[in-house]
Amino acid sequence: MSVPKTDALPLGDAPTVRRCLAKALGGCKGDDAEIPLDCVAASKRLIKAMQSVDVIVLGAGAAGMFAAIEAGRRGRRVLVVDHAKAAGEKIRISGGGRCNFTNTGLGVERFLGQNPRFALSPLRRYTAQDFIARVTGAGIAWHEKTLGQLFCDGSATQIVGMLLSDMAAARVELWLGTSLGSVRQVAGAFEVETSRGPVRAASVIVATGGKSIPKMGATGYGYRIAETFGLSLVETRPALVPLTFAEQELEWMRPLAGVALPGRVSHGKTGFNEAVLFTHRGLSGPAILQISSYWREGEDIILNLAPGRDMAAFLKAEKQASGKAALRTALAKVLPEKLARLIETQAAAGGPLAEMPRAALEKVAGQVTGWHLRPVGSEGYRTAEVTLGGVDTDALDARTMAAKAVPGLYFVGEVVDVTGWLGGYNFQWAWSSGWVAGQVA
Numbered sequence: 001m002s003v004p005k006t007d008a009l010p011l012g013d014a015p016t017v018r019r020c021l022a023k024a025l026g027g028c029k030g031d032d033a034e035i036p037l038d039c040v041a042a043s044k045r046l047i048k049a050m051q052s053v054d055v056i057v058l059g060a061g062a063a064g065m066f067a068a069i070e071a072g073r074r075g076r077r078v079l080v081v082d083h084a085k086a087a088g089e090k091i092r093i094s095g096g097g098r099c100n101f102t103n104t105g106l107g108v109e110r111f112l113g114q115n116p117r118f119a120l121s122p123l124r125r126y127t128a129q130d131f132i133a134r135v136t137g138a139g140i141a142w143h144e145k146t147l148g149q150l151f152c153d154g155s156a157t158q159i160v161g162m163l164l165s166d167m168a169a170a171r172v173e174l175w176l177g178t179s180l181g182s183v184r185q186v187a188g189a190f191e192v193e194t195s196r197g198p199v200r201a202a203s204v205i206v207a208t209g210g211k212s213i214p215k216m217g218a219t220g221y222g223y224r225i226a227e228t229f230g231l232s233l234v235e236t237r238p239a240l241v242p243l244t245f246a247e248q249e250l251e252w253m254r255p256l257a258g259v260a261l262p263g264r265v266s267h268g269k270t271g272f273n274e275a276v277l278f279t280h281r282g283l284s285g286p287a288i289l290q291i292s293s294y295w296r297e298g299e300d301i302i303l304n305l306a307p308g309r310d311m312a313a314f315l316k317a318e319k320q321a322s323g324k325a326a327l328r329t330a331l332a333k334v335l336p337e338k339l340a341r342l343i344e345t346q347a348a349a350g351g352p353l354a355e356m357p358r359a360a361l362e363k364v365a366g367q368v369t370g371w372h373l374r375p376v377g378s379e380g381y382r383t384a385e386v387t388l389g390g391v392d393t394d395a396l397d398a399r400t401m402a403a404k405a406v407p408g409l410y411f412v413g414e415v416v417d418v419t420g421w422l423g424g425y426n427f428q429w430a431w432s433s434g435w436v437a438g439q440v441a
């Protein structure tokens with residue numbers, strides 16, 4: 001009896017496997033009950049052999065798919081496993097449905113982690129320009145929105161489509177709706193438990209992301225695998241996340257919910273000039289998401305609601321030019337009306353500008369440009385775009401993304417303690433780290 005080569009069989013495709021088995025077993029006709037014992041043994045051997053690949057990638061997100069494509073292009077037999085129903089779900093919803101897929105201003109200072117310089121090597125080897133060329137080559141139109149952020153003109157699903165078609169071309173097998181269990185080292189290889197049975201692989205690439213948005217399948221699974229193999233972890237926390245406030249602040253913030261304005265939000269020496277949005281729970285908008293990665297409990301953030309403007313000089317000039325006007329009227333020239341009213345109320349300045357002493361005007365100016373606020377927390381992993389912390393980069397080789405102490409085990413993407421700013425940096429990290437692992441796994 002001749003047994004077909006296992007690499008000719010698509011993994012996980014039960015009907016095809018059955019057909020191939022029937023062919024392989026030749027004379028073994030009839031239903032399963034009638035298959036002679038030696039044929040059953042042969043089929044068991046075959047099934048076992050089929051569950052064996054060169055590389056198993058855990059997670060079909062941005063980093064996992066990219067790593068799989070690269071390994072597949074090198075002729076490796078690659079299997080990608082994910083418990084989600086569809087691959088690349090975060091790509092699909094990213095950038096408001098347009099996927100901010102990279103940033104032209106990549107620099108190590110735009111990444112956080114215990115050793116942000118770790119990201120340099122992968123980012124230099126697979127650059128933003130490389131990914132732009134890939135997107136352009138796939139016929140996906142894109143544009144720069146602001147601050148070097150590149151988005152699809154059409155839909156983020158185009159990026160998912162490109163990756164899926166690249167995976168198919170590289171003969172990468174994809175198992176969706178498949179849960180993952182333990183990962184063990186067995187006789188020089190790895191054995192990964194899956195809900196479709198165990199899979200043997202020479203290399204395992206862990207690309208299961210962080211803890212952000214559990215509703216979309218985030219589990220923290222990759223951290224547990226790292227721990228199993230003795231790799232240290234850097235404490236995780238939600239990042240790029242709206243900040244929440246105590247009831248005392250919410251009383252005046254809630255009526256402002258929906259108000260958005262350009263501002264500068266700072267924490268220590270770090271500051272971001274982007275939009276700020278008031279919400280029912282506190283503050284959001286790009287500037288707040290950015291600063292959330294730096295803020296820690298018990299600390300203040302500073303809001304400048306009129307960046308680049310000398311508010312004290314502005315208010316003095318307004319007092320001179322229109323002394324009879326109310327403070328809110330002057331403020332509304334530079335701030336949304338609701339915010340202007342709130343600041344007037346907080347300053348207890350109901351009268352005309354002419355009656356406001358210089359010190360009072362300066363105090364108001366100070367509040368507009370240097371408003372100290374103390375969040376009590378964040379909206380957490382439920383809405384956080386990314387997870388800070390993760391697999392300690394000290395345990396990984398930046399040239400390969402391999403665990404230094406466990407040959408054949410790789411960690412890529414968000415599961416690693418490398419977190420980018422808002423603006424396409426996190427996807428570029430996923431592409432770059434995935435690409436690097438895909439060259440060697």
Ligand SMILES: Cc1cc2nc3c(=O)[nH]c(=O)nc-3n(C[C@H](O)[C@H](O)[C@H](O)COP(=O)(O)OP(=O)(O)OC[C@H]3O[C@@H](n4cnc5c(N)ncnc54)[C@H](O)[C@@H]3O)c2cc1C
Nearest residue numbers: 059061062063083094095100209217221413414424426427
């Ligand atoms: C709403 C939102 C918008 C975003 N927009 C942008 C943007 O525009 N630009 C940008 O650069 N970044 C953006 N990000 C961040 C970006 O999505 C992530 O940095 C990126 O997806 C990380 O890629 P990854 O492959 O490492 O992980 P993920 O994309 O999270 O992929 C991990 C995969 O592993 C699977 N998985 C997890 N646990 C298990 C398990 N136990 N068993 C089986 N499978 C498992 C998941 O289902 C998932 O498919 C956004 C994030 C969110 C939440």
